[in-house]
Amino acid sequence: MGREFIDLFESWSATYDETVLGNDLEYREVFKDYQQILEQVAVLANGHVVEFGAGTGNLTEKLLALGYTVTAIEPSSEMRKIANEKLTGDVEIIDGDFLDFPITESVDSIVSTYAFHHLTDVEKAKAIAIYRDLLNSGGKIVFADTMxxxxxxxxxxxxxxxxxxxxxxANDLETEYYTTMPYLQSMLEANDFKVTFFRCNRFVWIMEAVKN
Known part of the structure; x- marks a missing residue:
């Protein structure tokens, strides 16, 4: 469920926002145009938005600024603490992950940035099937991630x-669960989604999948 990476994010939480600003040369290309990527994801969302892997709340902030109803989910307690302090009560980041979360009502959008690769391909397929049932007709999944x-x-x-x-x-790329767009497309189409991909930088693409 991606929770095997929680220790990494507990320790990374204090410097995460510095990394995404491009201050770590090794990851600079991964986070190139980070703010624009978040803005694109936020603009593509609508209505009641569920955000997975909210981290320190950077995307959450942009979703709230657009007036959406946001349910933000993050498994790392240290990340949640930073996000909740940053958002000053505008929304509470709640404990959960891509497969285990306390939401039962239907929603309009499901979003995430830099996180879906923490699921294996089998887990990704399971998640997409869950989201199909959770989304309203015409609802969408908008994920930005390395693929x-x-x-x-x-x-x-x-x-x-x-x-x-x-x-x-290199170790991250080898040990985390990065996947291919053809696999994601076949999985999404099998669950009655129409999907498009947009390249953002050398590593990151935005996947927009609309439920038929």
Whole structure:
């Protein structure tokens, strides 16, 4: 369910916002145009929005600014603490993850940034089936994350990171569950979604999937 990575985010929470600003050379390209990526995801959402992997609340802030009703979910207690302080009571970040969350009513949008790769491909498929049942007709999933057009492109990205001596990045790419767009497209279409992808930087794409 991605919770095997909680210890990483507990320790990263204090410096996460510095990393996404591009202050870590190794991850600078991953977070290139970070604010614009969040803004694009927020603009594509609508209505009652469920956000998974809210982290320190950066996307949550943009969703609230657009006037959406937001239910934000984050499994890391340290991340939740920072987000709740940042958002000063505008919304409470609640405990949960992509597969285990306290929501039963239907919603209009499900969003996430830099987090869906914490699920295995099997877990991703399970999550999409859950979201299909949770979303209203015409509702959408909008995820921004590192993904690849092919398995070959994924392996090349690992090789490139090693050649640049970005060994932590290479390790992340090898040990977390990055997937391909063809796999995501087939899984979404099997669950009655129409999906499009938009490239944001060398690593990140936005996936917009509309429920038929």
């Amino acid at each position: 690849y057009p092919s398995k070959e492109a994924y392996l090349q990205a690992i090789d490139d990171a090693k050649k640049e001596n970005f060994l932590s990045l």
